Amino acid sequence: xTTMSCWSETGVVVGERCLxxxxxxxxxxxxxxKSNSAIAKELNLAEQTVARHVGIMLIFARVSNxxxxxxxxxxxxxxxxxxxxxxxxxxxxxNNIAGSRM
Numbered sequence: 001x002t003t004m005s006c007w008s009e010t011g012v013v014v015g016e017r018c019l020x021x022x023x024x025x026x027x028x029x030x031x032x033x034k035s036n037s038a039i040a041k042e043l044n045l046a047e048q049t050v051a052r053h054v055g056i057m058l059i060f061a062r063v064s065n066x067x068x069x070x071x072x073x074x075x076x077x078x079x080x081x082x083x084x085x086x087x088x089x090x091x092x093x094x095n096n097i098a099g100s101r102m
Contacts, residue, residue: 019057024078026053031070031079 019027022043029039029050036054040047058064061072073079 019060019078023053023057026050027057027069027073027078030054030066031073 022045025043026039029042034042036047036050039045040050043050054066054069057069061069061076063069063072070079074081
């Protein structure tokens with residue numbers, strides 16, 4: 001059996017995929033319903049960088065849209081309704097997930 005490790009000590013392994021802390025921050029923004037522009041401003045990134053991170057995570061999750069990405073994150077244990085946090089420990093808006101019908 002092969003064990004996968006992230007290239008960065010600050011990443012998290014999900015199945016056979018590795019997400020960085022930066023990607024988890026972007027995922028936090030996506031889960032909160034924020035636009036790429038809003039996420040970029042919050043994380044002090046270029047909007048294109050946020051879009052690239054979202055695109056990479058869509059490929060990892062094998063989904064075609066942001067809603068699918070958030071659903072995948074819940075299934076993978078990266079998001080939790082109970083704790084209201086993304087695995088990186090950053091809070092998300094509870095009102096954004098309370099209205100979801102997943």
